[in-house]
Amino acid sequence: MEAVLSRKEQIERTATVLFKSKGYSATSMRDLANALGIEAASIYSHIKSKEEILQRVCFRMASEFFEAIDAAEADGGTATDRLRRAISAHVQVLTKNTEASAVFLHEWRHLSEPMHGTYLSLRDKYEALFRDIIRTGTGNGEFTVPDEKFAVLTILSGLNWIHTWYKPEGKMTPAAIASNLSEMLLNGLSTKKQALEDTYSHLNTI
Amino acid sequence: MEAVLSRKEQIERTATVLFKSKGYSATSMRDLANALGIEAASIYSHIKSKEEILQRVCFRMASEFFEAIDAAEADGGTATDRLRRAISAHVQVLTKNTEASAVFLHEWRHLSEPMHGTYLSLRDKYEALFRDIIRTGTGNGEFTVPDEKFAVLTILSGLNWIHTWYKPEGKMTPAAIASNLSEMLLNGLSTKKQALEDTYSHLNTI
DNA sequence: TAGGCAACCTAACGTTCGTTAGCAAATTAA
């Protein structure tokens, strides 16, 4: 029951693999053509430019991340619940398409304007959804964080390395990965949590 | 009291800035020459090849990270202390040279063999130092982690995004950043730590 | 005052780059 891919989709998918492993700039249209078994010029029957491929990959992944977190946020609940679900949604998207995620996370800077700017504002919008969860949690006493934005970026960068090692056939399921990450980020490594006054008091001296 | 840079060091430093902002492949020798105010061919009076610059940046940073963590590990102590100091050492190196750190972390894949392989084994050796701390901590009950390697990679990727935003003139000092990260990673976001049986029991069902 | 050397130049090399033009074969739709 393999989905039939249009030639354009095949090109996009093959390019994604190459962009991940060699980087966008270091991947030539002749590299891509070779991987597809055709001539470089033939690719232009299906796409307008090399950058169009990058654009499609980046903004398709952006949509997927937004769809996933919007669905996760629809359920409401405590900030802890919401963060758990947001992390899970993010991990699901990451693991479902590791190559495209890697391109989305690392090759976006090769987008030219105005796509480059659009990407950045989408990213900020996405991070804002996480900031809102953290803000709610710190407001009602669920979370204790040094800085809202700092916390969000630490969380997201803690998630975004998954594409470097995740393999679908591995022993960790996406659900298990998400669960492990949630526990690590919510409760930390320490077996026993120190009194919060001890933990954070020295920050005041800086 | 500005240090006098040799022309070779100026080239390396300018290249590092360009490599960070445009990527190694997308930075041409003519870009670099233009930034230096000279002709591209003139660069070759000082270096052997474009890749030599990348090699020097990558392996110099590798040395800095190892020196820092070796010094941090020399003091011993509990696993919690060691992890705190290792995180601090890592953050100090990252913040001291954000451009070179970014190149070190993102452009190493453009190294050709055997440098590429050397880089990877150095990276594994570095991660092994962190794994040893985590292993000690889980062994004596200080830490509770789902998986040793998983934990180390989450920690390191949680640190390695700093170069994307850190500015020396900003309000957060490297020491404060390291402290915040240590607290987040050791104690998590949650204000109250749940009973560990509750927290981790559901992992057994996966 | 001569020699050496660091620093940079112009000119050019062979290669690769993204892309276009124009055409041919195969497949699909009417």
Add this chain to the structure above:
DNA sequence: TTAATTTGCTAACGAACGTTAGGTTGCCTA
């Protein structure tokens, strides 16, 4: 059966690439 669409080809374009060769300048040292 014909027309349109899809998919691919060869040939080539101008530009940019990393790099080399060979020469000039100016400073420092012996």
